[in-house]
Amino acid sequence: MMQPPKTDSTVAMKAGDTLLSVRNLNKHFPIKDGILQKVVGQVRAVDGVSFDIRRGETVGLVGESGCGKTTLSQCVAGLTDPTSGEILFNTGQGSQLGDGDRIDKLPKDRYRTFRRNVQMVFQDNFASLNPRQLVVDIIGRPLKVYREASGSDLTERVVALLEQVGLGRQHLYRYPHQFSGGQRQRISIARALALDPELIILDEPTSALDVSVQAQILNLLGDLQKERQLAYLFVTHDLGVVRHMADRMITMYLGKVVEQGPTETVFQQPAHPYTEALLAAKPDLADDPDKPFALLEGTIPDPARPPLGCRFHTRCPRVTPSCGWEIDDIVRFLEADESLFQSLQGVERRSARDADLIFKDPASAVALQEAMKSSSVPEAMRAATERLTVEGSRLRATFSEVDEVQLTERGPEHFAACKLDHLSR
Amino acid sequence: MTSNLEGTEPPVIAEVRDLRVHFGSKRGRVHAVDGVGFQIRDGEMLGLVGETGCGKSVTGRAFLNLIPQPPAIIAGGEVLFRPRGGAACPACAGSGCHACGQTGGETLDLLKLPQDRMRQIRGARIAMIFQDPGKALNPTLTIGVQMAEVFLQHKSDELLQDAGISADDRNLAANALRRIAHQEDRWLDRRLKRFPPLRQAAGRIQQALDARVAAALAETQIANPLRVMRAYPHELSGGMRQRVMIAQALACDPDLIIADEPTTALDVTIQARILELIKTLQERHRTAVLYISHDLSLVRKVCDRVAVMYAGRVAEVGTVSDVFSNPRHPYTQGLLAAVPRAGARRGHLASIPGSVPELVNPTPGCRFADRCSQVMPACTQLDPVLGSVGEGHSVACFLEHPPHAGAAKIEKALTE
Ligand SMILES: Nc1ncnc2c1ncn2[C@@H]1O[C@H](COP(=O)(O)OP(=O)(O)O)[C@@H](O)[C@H]1O
Ligand SMILES: Nc1ncnc2c1ncn2[C@@H]1O[C@H](COP(=O)(O)OP(=O)(O)O)[C@@H](O)[C@H]1O
Ligand code: SF4
Ligand code: SF4
Ligand SMILES: [Mg+2]
Ligand SMILES: [Mg+2]
Ligand SMILES: [Zn+2]
Numbered sequence: 061m062m063q064p065p066k067t068d069s070t071v072a073m074k075a076g077d078t079l080l081s082v083r084n085l086n087k088h089f090p091i092k093d094g095i096l097q098k099v100v101g102q103v104r105a106v107d108g109v110s111f112d113i114r115r116g117e118t119v120g121l122v123g124e125s126g127c128g129k130t131t132l133s134q135c136v137a138g139l140t141d142p143t144s145g146e147i148l149f150n151t152g153q154g155s156q157l158g159d160g161d162r163i164d165k166l167p168k169d170r171y172r173t174f175r176r177n178v179q180m181v182f183q184d185n186f187a188s189l190n191p192r193q194l195v196v197d198i199i200g201r202p203l204k205v206y207r208e209a210s211g212s213d214l215t216e217r218v219v220a221l222l223e224q225v226g227l228g229r230q231h232l233y234r235y236p237h238q239f240s241g242g243q244r245q246r247i248s249i250a251r252a253l254a255l256d257p258e259l260i261i262l263d264e265p266t267s268a269l270d271v272s273v274q275a276q277i278l279n280l281l282g283d284l285q286k287e288r289q290l291a292y293l294f295v296t297h298d299l300g301v302v303r304h305m306a307d308r309m310i311t312m313y314l315g316k317v318v319e320q321g322p323t324e325t326v327f328q329q330p331a332h333p334y335t336e337a338l339l340a341a342k343p344d345l346a347d348d349p350d351k352p353f354a355l356l357e358g359t360i361p362d363p364a365r366p367p368l369g370c371r372f373h374t375r376c377p378r379v380t381p382s383c384g385w386e387i388d389d390i391v392r393f394l395e396a397d398e399s400l401f402q403s404l405q406g407v408e409r410r411s412a413r414d415a416d417l418i419f420k421d422p423a424s425a426v427a428l429q430e431a432m433k434s435s436s437v438p439e440a441m442r443a444a445t446e447r448l449t450v451e452g453s454r455l456r457a458t459f460s461e462v463d464e465v466q467l468t469e470r471g472p473e474h475f476a477a478c479k480l481d482h483l484s485r
Numbered sequence: 486m487t488s489n490l491e492g493t494e495p496p497v498i499a500e501v502r503d504l505r506v507h508f509g510s511k512r513g514r515v516h517a518v519d520g521v522g523f524q525i526r527d528g529e530m531l532g533l534v535g536e537t538g539c540g541k542s543v544t545g546r547a548f549l550n551l552i553p554q555p556p557a558i559i560a561g562g563e564v565l566f567r568p569r570g571g572a573a574c575p576a577c578a579g580s581g582c583h584a585c586g587q588t589g590g591e592t593l594d595l596l597k598l599p600q601d602r603m604r605q606i607r608g609a610r611i612a613m614i615f616q617d618p619g620k621a622l623n624p625t626l627t628i629g630v631q632m633a634e635v636f637l638q639h640k641s642d643e644l645l646q647d648a649g650i651s652a653d654d655r656n657l658a659a660n661a662l663r664r665i666a667h668q669e670d671r672w673l674d675r676r677l678k679r680f681p682p683l684r685q686a687a688g689r690i691q692q693a694l695d696a697r698v699a700a701a702l703a704e705t706q707i708a709n710p711l712r713v714m715r716a717y718p719h720e721l722s723g724g725m726r727q728r729v730m731i732a733q734a735l736a737c738d739p740d741l742i743i744a745d746e747p748t749t750a751l752d753v754t755i756q757a758r759i760l761e762l763i764k765t766l767q768e769r770h771r772t773a774v775l776y777i778s779h780d781l782s783l784v785r786k787v788c789d790r791v792a793v794m795y796a797g798r799v800a801e802v803g804t805v806s807d808v809f810s811n812p813r814h815p816y817t818q819g820l821l822a823a824v825p826r827a828g829a830r831r832g833h834l835a836s837i838p839g840s841v842p843e844l845v846n847p848t849p850g851c852r853f854a855d856r857c858s859q860v861m862p863a864c865t866q867l868d869p870v871l872g873s874v875g876e877g878h879s880v881a882c883f884l885e886h887p888p889h890a891g892a893a894k895i896e897k898a899l900t901e
Contacts, residue, residue, distance in 0.1 A: 118831075124752040240840055241537075270536040270779060275823035275836035282832020297753060300782075304825035304834070327827070341757040343782040345824050349805070353761050353786075356754040359722055396708040 078150060079258055079291050080113045080136065080178070081157050085145035087131050091364055101364045105131040106142070107315035113259060118285070118292040120306030120323060122299060122338065124360055128315045129295045133261045136293060137180045138163055149174045176206055179252035181245070183264035188248060189236040195222070195247055196232040202254040221250040225280060242273035249280065253288075261293045266301065278305060299342045303327055308473070311335045314363055314371040317467065321474030329483075331476035333378045336483060361392075368412050370465045370479065380479050381443035385459040387415040390428075393437060400424055400431075414447075414458040425455040432457070495527040496588045498569070498773055499548070499741055504562035506543050506552060513845040514558075518543050519797035519852075521562070522871065525741065527569075528771040530764070532784035532805065535794035536820075536841060541777045544794075545743045548595055548611055548775070550603045564595040568610045569740045609639040612734035614763075616746035618726035622718040628729055629714030632698040635736045640697070647693035697736075705732045705762060724755035728762070735766055742767070745777045760787050781824060785809050790877070793817045796842055796852035799871060803878030813880040815857045851883070863888045 087106040090099040105128045113119050121129050134140040136147060141164070148161040151170045159165075163174050182188040189198055199218045203209045209217045219229045225246040236244055245265060252260050262281070266274040278301065284290060294305050302309055303323055310320040311334060319332035330336040340354030358375040361367055367374050369384010374392060376383065387409060394401045403424040409415040419425045429450050433442065447458035467475040470482075506518040518540040525531050533541050546552050547564050567590045574585035574592070581587040598606070615621045623631055695714070702710035705728040718726055727747060734742050744763065748756035764787050767774050778784050784791055785805050792802040793814065801814040812818045822835035839856040850865040851857070857864065863883050871879040872886040880886075 124754060242840065271781065272536060272820060272823045272837040273840070275825070275834040278825065279832050279834055279836055286832065299753070300825045303827055304829060305831060338753060341753045343757075343786040344826070345782050345785065345809070345821065346826055347782075347786075349785050349809075353757040355758050355761060359724065359755075398709050398711050401709075401712075 076117075077115050078112045078157055079115045080150070081146075081148040081161075082112070082132075082136060083110050083146040083148065085109045085132070085135060085147065086143045087128075087135055087140065088143045103363045104315045104366060105363065106135065107366075108145075109312075109315075109317050111310055111317065111320060113291050113293060115258065115291055116285070116289040117307045118294050118305050120302035120309035121293060121295045121312065122297060122302055122309060123312035124297065124338075126360060126363060127312045129312060130263055132312070133180070133263050133293060133295050137178055137261050138175060139180070149178070151177075172206075176202075176255040177258040178261065179255065179257040179259070180261045180263065181248045181252050181265050183267050186236070186244070189244060191236055194233050194235060198236070198247060199251045199254055202251065206255060208255070217254070218250075221253055224253065224284070225250045226276070240273075242269055242276060245269065245277055246280070249277075249284075253284065256288070257290070259291045259293065261295070263295045264297070265294075267296065267298065274301070281305070299339060300344060311338070314360065314366050316371060316477070317475075318372065318478070319476040320467075321471070321476075325471060325474050329471075331470040331474065331483065332372075332478050333376050333480075333483065334372045335476075337375075337377065369462055370477070378480060378483065379438060379440045381440045381460070382462045382479055383440065384462055384465070385441050385444040386412045387417075387457065387459075388412070389441060390417065390432070390457060393431075394428070397431075400428055413461065415456070417455045417457065419453045419455070422450070422453045425450045425453050428455055495529065496567070497524045497586045498527045498567050498588070499525040499775075500563075500565045501544065501547070502563045502565065504544065504547060504564060505560035506540070506547065507558045507560045508556050509558065510556075510845065516797055516844045516847050517557075518547075519844070519847070520868075521794070521797065521799055523792045523799055523802055525773050525775060527740075528767075528773055529789045530767060530774045530776055530787060532788035532791035533775060533777045533794060534779060534781060534784050534791060534820075536779060538841060539794045540797045541779075541794060542745055545613070545745050545775060545777050548741070548743050549607050549613055550595060550598070550600075551613075559596060562596070566593050566595050566606070566611065566741070567591065568593070568606070605639075608635055608739070609737045610739050611741045611743065612737070612739040614727075614730050614734050614742060614744040614747045616749050618723070618730040619718060621730060622726060624718055626717075627714065628702075628716055628718065628721070629695070629698055632701060632714070632729070632733055632736065633694050635733055636694060636697050639737045647696075701732045701736045702729070704735065704766065705729075707732070723751055724759065727751065727759050731759070731763060731766070735770065735772070738770055739772060741773045741775065743775045743777070746779070747776075748783070749778070749780070756783075763787070781809075781821065793820070797844055798852060799881065800853065801878075801880045801882075802871065803875070807875065807878045811878075813874050813878070813885055814853075814882050815859055815884070816853050819856075851881075859884060 085106055086108060088102040088104050091101040091103060092098065093100045109132060111119070123129055131140065135142045147163045148157040149163050150157055150161065151166070151173045163171065166174060196215060196218050199221055200214050203214055203217055215232070218232065222228055222231055227243065227246055236247065239247065266277050269277065281292065285292065294302065296302055306323045308321065309323045309326055311318050311332060313334050319326060319330065319335045326335060327339065330339060337354065337356040341356060356375055361374055365388065367384060367388065368386040373379050373383035374389065387407065391407065394404055403420045405418045405420055407415050407417055417428065429448055431437065432445065432448055444459050445457065446460050447456060449456050465477045465479060467477045470476050502522050504518055504521045508515040508517055521540065521544055533544065535541055543552060552559070567585065567588050572591040573579035574582060574589055576582050576584040577589065579589040581589045585592055698714060699710040702713055707713050707725065707728055713721065713729065721729065747763065748759050751759060760783065763774065776784065776788055788805050790803060791805050791808050793800050793808065793816065795816045801808060801812065801817045808817060809821065812821055819835065819837040823837065825834060837856050842852060842855060849868050851869050854860050854864040861883060867888050869881040869883050869886065871881045874880050874885050
């Protein structure tokens with residue numbers, strides 16, 4: 061098979077060298093409201109994320125929808141500017157990455173090296189492949205833009221790329237809609253391969269495909285990786301796919317990394333209850349079919365107002381008193397109780413952990429006080445309540461202060477952000 | 486059907502027989518569903534799996550007469566249904582015979598049912614849950630109003646009873662209220678409502694209605710039914726909307742629910758909860774469910790039996806434990822092997838070569854022949870039919886049931 065010429069940057073690098081490094085990355089989207097479009101808040105889609113990708117490895121990125129996977133991948137691909145934080149890319153200047161490798165500060169020629177070495181494949185290939193362009197133009201475009209080839213040479217390069225992804229010369233002059241979903245994904249992969257990149261970011265590349273087609277695409281990606289020492293950032297919500305494809309994996313929840321580590325380690329000994337819950341919710345063909353679903357309660361909280369402390373504390377089955385209990389937890393509790401919620405007139409906050417809840421009548425305040433001392437709220441929440449006093453129709457609640465949850469080391473290359481040192485099973 | 490004779494199994498309440506649904510297209514006639522057959526037993530959950538385009542949704546929609554004609558052409562077959570508590574079987578007058586699967590009840594062919602009968606069945610006896618609840622719910626009506634419609638349409642007598650309204654008031658009050666629920670109340674209705682007797686009656690019906698809607702929502706573990714009733718669909722999350730759909734489907738306690746990929750659009754954590762919910766409610770109400778999905782591991786987890794479809798036909802059917810632990814059709818085997826699992830080396834998943842065939846004017850022969858590693862000469866000449874390979878386990882493949890010359894001739898004669 062014909063290999064396009066190697067670019068300079070790849071010569072100096074070895075497998076295992078850090079290729080790309082994400083450091084304390086933030087991407088916040090303003091929430092605008094009213095006719096003046098005043099900014100009323102921020103969605104912290106990506107909130108303080110750090111990780112490395114090494115040459116030739118696959119990093120899996122998992123989490124429920126809305127947790128920031130797409131936003132993070134687009135920042136890494138250079139398609140979106142982060143709000144703050146750094147992305148460092150090894151353009152072949154030496155193996156130790158530093159400030160000079162920040163993609164937002166690279167000189168023009170090295171920035172071009174970054175852009176051509178980091179490519180992206182999207183889930184929705186209907187949207188990402190121009191419906192009015194022929195396959196030869198879609199795949200040939202990057203080669204043209206980077207003046208790699210033209211004329212009949214370009215066509216031959218495209219044919220070679222098509223053959224690498226299991227298509228052929230007969231497909232050159234067709235439009236995207238003339239292909240099946242799996243074939244369109246092959247076209248997207250061929251386009252991503254055109255400039256012989258170091259890293260391909262795959263955002264849910266097989267989520268829209270049937271299992272037999274998915275197997276074909278995963279096999280293709282595996283073969284290409286071996287041939288070309290490609291690194292992948294593989295975004296998916298399918299844990300079976302992550303386990304099959306990824307050397308290391310990252311779990312995100314509400315914009316934050318909650319766990320990262322070698323894939324097999326994480327699967328066998330998840331250190332974060334959220335990863336554990338994701339693993340339990342996905343039925344596997346190898347599981348005992350009579351094993352009940354392990355259910356995760358509640359919904360993902362509003363990302364504009366993420367929970368304090370550990371963001372997972374509103375749903376965590378293993379929650380402790382020191383996980384970040386706050387006044388909003390009372391409000392969330394009230395939302396499920398129609399009559400008390402109707403009676404709530406306002407919340408006067410001294411801080412996120414200390415407030416007066418004002419009701420229409422004293423009876424409601426007492427009713428909430430009772431409820432908060434009963435098993436209707438989690439035991440950990442009761443234990444974290446420092447003060448719970450009623451004065452007329454006001455209830456004052458105060459929760460104890462706690463430290464932020466940080467990622468801590470759990471084993472070789474294995475990190476988790478949880479108050480619990482280990483998860484007993 | 487021989488299986489009807491086994492007295493221990495629950496009765497067959499629905500059966501698809503040799504269903505053929507074709508679509509006219511520029512390139513010819515697309516044989517989207519081409520001889521599908523399976524049975525659904527009372528209270529069971531039957532999975533219908535297969536890749537995109539194999540005809541699952543069309544088959545499911547046939548139960549509710551929701552196949553648009555044109556472009557579709559119903560080219561043959563029957564979709565039989567025996568409502569619980571329906572009229573007596575005309576053949577045996579209710580004592581149970583072969584024609585009614587020993588149920589004693591009448592057997593309806595849903596494909597031949599007049600529109601008005603179908604409307605009575607839809608929602609009341611057979612309900613449907615779609616993949617995208619956003620599309621199935623009306624964006625301009627509150628959840629409460631939409632749910633109320635189901636009860637008004639199918640349970641108006643019981644509602645009036647709940648409200649303690651005498652027979653004389655029935656038509657006037659019920660009709661007025663129905664129009665109000667559809668937000669098309671007329672000037673006269675509004676005037677009528679001011680008459681004290683009717684005002685009270687309408688109030689009581691509304692109360693009875695609200696109570697029923699709230700109870701239906703509460704059954705799907707919606708924490709705050711009253712608030713959800715006031716909400717519009719767009720104000721709810723995907724998981725919540727799917728719960729509303731389930732509540733709506735279960736509202737009239739149907740005999741059969743067609744669930745078409747009900748969790749495909751949801752995250753795994755929510756998916757698990759919705760499935761658990763469907764399973765619990767199905768067991769509690771003893772409702773039969775046709776669960777359409779392309780996710781094999783989910784079907785294995787929640788269904789009792791499974792039918793595997795390929796290119797408009799059933800390739801294999803049996804209990805989930807038989808089909809998943811001992812798949813006999815090469816397609817089922819390939820599908821199961823393609824699921825990524827722990828230990829499989831990267832780049833070495835077993836994958837079925839090629840892709841799903843185009844079903845335009847197909848010639849006779851096994852639809853899987855051009856992808857099957859064990860294809861034989863007969864496979865491209867004759868159609869394999871489902872045949873038993875074990876108790877309740879059937880496969881349509883010549884490896885299991887070699888064609889012999891006589892059978893081939895007979896079959897050819899029959900299909901012509
Ligand atoms: N362009 C945007 N403007 C405002 N909010 C956005 C934008 N893109 C994403 N978000 C928000 O950021 C969060 C993360 O979204 P996304 O990265 O798409 O998550 P995922 O890919 O994990 O589903 C979501 O709450 C989403 O609503
Ligand atoms: N409205 C339609 N017009 C034309 N063809 C259709 C229509 N609906 C379905 N089909 C055809 O029927 C086949 C089966 O469709 P469907 O039952 O939706 O498949 P599944 O649900 O298994 O993915 C499709 O491949 C398509 O060719
Ligand atoms: S810190 Fe750990 S135990 Fe506490 S809520 Fe978060 S995940 Fe659960
Ligand atoms: S009938 Fe023939 S082609 Fe079809 S599945 Fe069986 S062996 Fe394969
Ligand atoms: Mg995404
Ligand atoms: Mg479908
Ligand atoms: Zn009978």
